[in-house]
Every structure is written in structure tokens, then in C-alpha cells.
Amino acid sequence: DSGVTQTPKHLITATGQRVTLRCSPRSGDLSVYWYQQSLDQGLQFLIQYYNGEERAKGNILERFSAQQFPDLHSELNLSSLELGDSALYFCASSVESGPYGYTFGSGTRLTVV
């Protein structure tokens, strides 16, 4: 157990639907990062939050949004889902921004049918 908790582990939904993925960071970590992993693209950075504020944005689609709450847990919202959104979504956390190793959760496998 890495200390980063992601729920749900698996999610199957239809095209056009909206889902919410949840992440609880490791105790004491202020930064939360979201990554998408598909077979052909590898790990792609989506977005980072630090202590409740958006800190960095990557290749995140406009249909996707995220937030970090006062208790530091984070949610990634995916809407108007398409078949191509099927992937593993990982959350990672670190103490703060900078040259520190991230601790990853076990991921949410999203399947859009």
C-alpha cells in the first residue's frame, strides 16, 4: 500500500456519460498530480494541485476538470466521455512541488463502451 488511495478501481460507463474519480493523497503530502496512461501514449500528465490551488496543467481536455478540497483529497471529473478516454488514470502525491519522487496510487481503470 503506497498510501495514495484511488477509488473506484474499475469503472465501466457509456459514451456521453460523466464520471468522477477520487484520490486521497499520502498523509502530509500537499501536491496531487493526475496522469492518464494508455497503451500507446504512456503516462501523460494532466493536472497538478498544490494545497487546494491549481499549479500546473498538461494535456488535459476541456471535457476534463479537477479540484482539490480543503482536506487535500482530489477529484478528476470526466464528461462527455468518448471511447478514446478509456485508460488507466493515476493519481500521485508528493510533499510539495520540486525534485521529489511522486508516490502513485493503484489507479482507476476506466472503460468507455
Place this chain on the structure above:
Amino acid sequence: EDQVTQSPEALRLQEGESSSLNCSYTVSGLRGLFWYRQDPGKGPEFLFTLYSAGEEKEKERLKATLTKKESFLHITAPKPEDSATYLCAVLSHQGGSEKLVFGKGTKLTVNP
């Protein structure tokens, strides 16, 4: 744009057959290079951070080294349990923010 390229994409070894994985990178101002191990269906597990050329780190059968343009992950006398995908990442600083940029990984299979 900062980039990480890993080679080979896949590597098959016999148990005990030592080898190296390569990670070449282009980044404006390296602040850290990271190695992770990922098992199927699981999240990446942190292995090493290297900060400057010439630095080396070891953990059991794994040794990571860093030059100005690439990093190597040396695997000495591997065992079947070392089978996994090994990911390399660099800390990229762009637009006032930082993020880890990952390579696509090397899938290592160690046969008994």
C-alpha cells in the same frame, strides 16, 4: 519541449543474465531524473532519483547512473521477480511550473 526516450521497448533476459536499460533525455535544466518500476495493472513504484551527472544509486540488483544526456538502469543477475516495466522520467520546468515527464518504458521479462 522536454522529452524522454527509453530503449529498448522490450527486453527478454534469462535469469542471471545482466543487462542495461537506456533513458535518453532532453530537458532545459535537469532538476531530477527518476526511475520507476510498474507491474501490470498497478501504479508506478518509485526506485531512484538522480540529480547530477556522475551520480549513481543502487538498490539490490538495480543500479542507476546518470550522464549529461542519458541514464542507465543496470540489472545484475536478474531474477523472474524483476520482470516489470521500468519507467524513466525527468522533472520538467516550463511556464513557471514543474511536472514529471515520462518515457514510454522498457518492458523487462526475466525467464527462469
